[in-house]
Amino acid sequence: MSQEPIQNTDAAISSILDRFAIEDLLTSYARAIDRLDIELLKSLYHEDARTEHAWFEGTARDFADKVIAFSRDTFASTMHHVTHTHIALNGDAAAAESYYYAYHLLEGDIDKVAGFFGKSYAERCAEDGTINDGHEFISGGRYVDSLTKREGVWRFANRETTVEWKHFRPATHGDPGSGIEKIVAPAGRDRNDVAYRAFAAIGR
Template identity: 35%
Template structure:
């Protein structure tokens, strides 16, 4: 592998990671699935199995249980070996919900430990292990509508403004 191929591969892998997070926050099942190979395995401890089956479960759960989510990536270590790569990504996920009149934010901080494979020239996740470093839940004292007054609203679906500038999605979408 030459240096240019390594750099391009790293860029493609980072794009897959971002696509995964964006898909979760926009509740875009096809976008999330596009980060995984069809036969990919996802292991979160309590949920283990085919990644596409996981996506079919998690997107409706996020839609029904939370008013909003925000998945962020903080740093990824990528080691490429031909058409395989080991990737560790630090991540934080924020989930907002109201239950029994109490508004709270649940935070997950952990790592995605992934095996990526390049198949037919396309990098995707083949195996994912999610590690929990810590989690917490906090009550929100301020009504989020008050805190967000004046900001442009975010939407958790295909009507989100980001789809006006990022119209292509799914496994066939170019990364540039």
Template identity: 30%
Template structure:
């Protein structure tokens, strides 16, 4: 039976911080922050869309992400098994993204899991290899009513999320 030690609890927190940083970085299209989640020699297997060096994947995705529409990654259950300086991590993920289809906005909601091999090098945990498993998906035409009109996106007091450094993530208050 697995028993946590203070070292494994700290390692799990460090690993969790990397996963949360990844979600923030991908949603805000923050390339440097996204790079900080992976080792330089890390591998990214992103379904049928990419399989290769993680940093090359990030560099190629940034131009699309910064110009793209809204995207949000919700991190769920996380299971971590630590074996020395290696950790095997399964993280449940629900993603929302808006894409254009024939000039019209479509919303896609996807549930899946990311499987990461983390490595601790010189006391720091980062992703060394990532694979994905897709469990379900729903695509439909975009439909925003903002709580039946309660919220008004164009009102000057309404803060709308955005990509890049103008988002509240970076400007705070």
């Protein structure tokens, strides 16, 4: 069956703008988590929004406080990727299903490694000499969101996060002086990061 032509140009443009706004929320979430930007994270949710995120269930504002503190205390760096999204619109309400995968780097002594990954993993790493090399935790799943537009602004009203696979391993490193070791361009986990400087330069 061929697709029916769009009869209402204004409605089509409005739909495109709504989708852009929702996609901006999804990518801004990744930025907020990775840069530990609690103000940005809270701004993505309505004040009465709720979220269910693997180890947390409650208000989105409480989640923001807890996840930023946890990430700061636990991981040396993180990088969240939103890969593809299905969005359905119905007036000022929307639903979105977004696939993601997330990278986390944990650094610390045997107690910290055992506290997150478990005692047996930490003991194996201590035995093979990788306990102090850093440890990578990678996971994938979906963000399933209910969103509403209030006073012309889209925000999350409810978010449920699935975790559908997990993998962890000691981090790998090149030899001192090797080409791979010379590739170093660290990110900032705050508003001193290069992205904030770039946007500040244009007043955004």
